[in-house]
Amino acid sequence: MSATSPTYDLLVIGDANPDVVVGPLSGPFAYGQREQLVSNGVLTLGGSAAIMACGAARLGLKVAFAGRIGADDTGRWVRGALAARGVDVSALTVDPDLPSPLTAVLTRGADQGGDRAILTAPGTLATTGGDDVPPALLADCRHVHAASYFLMPKLAAALPDLFRTARGHGATTSLDTNDDPAGSWDPAGIAAVLPVTDFLLPNAQEARALYGTDSLEAAAAGLAARGPLVVVKDGADGALAHDGRTLLRTPAIPVAPLDTVGAGDSFDAGLVAGVLSGLSTADALALAAACGALSTRAHGGTGAQPTWDEALAAASGTTAPDPGHNHGENK
Template sequence: MPHDFDLLVIGDANPDVVLGPLTTALAFGQREQLVDTGRLTLGGSAAIMACGAARLGLRTAFAGRIGDDDAGRYVRGALDARGVDTTALRLDPDLPTPLTAVLNRRDDRAILTAAGTLAATCADDVPQALLAGCRHVHAASYFLLPKLADALPDLLRTARAAGATTSLDTNDDPSGRWAPPGFDELLAVTDILLPNAAEALALAGPGDRTPAEAAAVLAARGPLVVVKNGADGALAHDGHTLVATAGTPAEPLDTVGAGDSFDAGFVSALLAGLPLGQALDLAAACGALSTRAHGGTAAQPTWTEALAAATRNGENT
């Protein structure tokens, strides 16, 4: 039976104000500090991933919630312009659209987010017809969306019952707790878990581990675990076997959203039928190529660009 969409992405969407690089410590006391670059761009892990997948050629739909304000109109317009279906992007009449400020400093960044509609986003924002009408469901920013997080096990279970595969990128936990009730239930219905190295170590729980060891711990709880490890590439663990890629060399202008572009590449590669090692190579290429411009979506690659970069890297290793 044909599907309406290849991919449904559930989660956060907001404008990002990206500033930097900051070459000194952030100064309070009403001090004015100048930086070289400032951009207003589409943000939110889920939104950036959706745009990356659409750029790679997937028929992509988005489900979430924005405010009835200028920021929300900007978000919807940006998603529409990149080919993402926003029919299920719900308008909240009371709460504002989330807003994030990203302050870049050399190879690191600080992220400040005003949650707005994130706290109200819930299961009712995800149409059942979309869950049943797509090949894959991806959820992002688990810790920023508490009501949606509670509903995710049932939502992903419904998608899987309809034949879809599922993935999750938790992103950072602002509370620092990393062990929410029901998380094991969620992992049991998650086919692919996509943390970065720091997130994998935190999600695996107490202990002194390498990223590969953390991936093994998490894979024992159900999903294929794919860990993004920056300049060191990426690795995947299915509970039995470890696969790794050295990644694609890059001289980044801006790493905002690179992990979300990686997610888009990995899901797209698996849906295209690529084996795990090649999927890792292509995902790493998507993440690296996305850093060629400021903001999370401006330099996301096409399938042809990503495949060429992944192939070149494979030939050089």
Template sequence: MRDFDLVVIGDANPDVVAGPLSGPLAFGQREQLVAHAGLVLGGSAAIMACGAARLGLRVAFAGRVGADPAGVFVRDALAGRGVDVSFLVTDPELATPLTVVVTTEDGDRAILTAPGCLTATDAEDVPRELLAATRHVHAASFFLMPRLACSLAAVFARARALGATTSLDTNDDPAGRWDRGLLDPVLEVTDFLLPNAAEARALGLYPATGAGPYPRPPRGEGVSGDEVAAPPRQPPTVVIKDGGNGALALRGTRLLHAPAVPVEPVDTVGAGDSFDAGFVAATLRGLDLAPAMALAVACGSLSTRGHGGTAAQPTWDEARAATSDNSERGIH
């Protein structure tokens, strides 16, 4: 038996979340009042790790924090949620990353990140013994960690050789380049690619022309199964998070859709990361693609009930109950 079900590689930082704004963010030294603000654990990888631990997985985290109070906050927050931080490196020179999230009343958000030691995170922070001790390896925030991005294909290949499966959530590319030359070698050793609709479009998974089984979004941010385009490179199974529309994935030549679980969202920060946690947890428990998607959608939806990415993450039983309650909406 392996020591861990899941190793998560990536970003971990404090998030200062404030909002919602009723109008545009004002400059000119204007002060705007919002209903809520909080200091919470952030970072796509960290939120995903906490969600997976909440679902009952044995989770270890690999990455970096600084030798500063923010790093202590992150380490304590992860450990307090049941995540093993034995492999979380303390960088002696660079600061812990810090993110400020400003939310709006329509559910959108602006994200400002000082990357700090993320730029120094690399393959050496993910030792072979850790890869050998886990069933699955998940990486997040690919474009925020340039050194790790260049070596992640080797990390995933080693994990696979040691018997683990792999998944990747690239998250946004702040530079807007979406470098497929950098990403494609990683996709060759990735079992599950977990973008949201906007990221999938930016990664070129939706060419404007062509025929095939993968969905192409219409105008706007949503994804529609009514239009299709040529599939991306294999082998990843691509599961696309589409917010209030649920999720989409391909199985053979059949397009699967899992509808969202109806909730009144308080804060959507980290919902996609909770989705990732649910999908990986369901897959590791042996669920097939369709029920794994449904469970993941439930985890993402339920996580929006509280402020910050981790406060309202569901347990396995809560997610299963929500999936059952939503079953009449169907997966097709």
């Protein structure tokens, strides 16, 4: 790392797109040109990487984003939405040929299990790759986070080298794979990236699938043995962290959720912000759980993301040093 301090606390690389979130749907989804009414609908910024970047900026970190959008109105909207939340978008590449991604999310109410269905048109995700990440940014940040590993195969293939380069400059790294639509979970690719990943951030279902076991604790321990600290989001059961030797748990923060879309990405933002501020693993885990829970207070992934002070207050009295920026005000 250079003698001067990095410009950015965090570089996020990955997906950015609008989310059209509608619901909750109380009964079965109907085809046959039937029109069904739901109580809420929102157009909001989506993409795991984009939501995480906004959450981190809200917590006070200086954040840059690298990814790819289309040369269309959708892409221009995404760029503006990220910038409005304090994220530097100067490295957001415009693809001249493919459209920007778009995701539709259909939610179900708590009486229906609180689940959601996600439909994504990939667009530029297919062409997002390592060349979209400027080397200068990898050398000028404290931490690099990547998301939606399975949606961007070109970026996934480049990720080990990108993470290795960032670590060579003194940065730490994290990965949230998210779901694999193909269901293959790319064992060879995951095996290549985990040794250069400092923090692996799956949810419980993803952790089990990545390791190939029904036991969450065994999955966390096994993945941690491959290199990273494994931090797992476990819904109503809170979250856990495993370093290959020790298992830590934190309870869920009680909230009455309106919408859980993006909660895991806000959790990721809290975990990274906590680590960069010097918190212990246990305290960073509690802060992350608070960020995930508080983000569910509004519809969409970014509308209720907490400030640093709000997250600390919700994390059961956790105290922490100043994260080095202006406590969650958008830049």
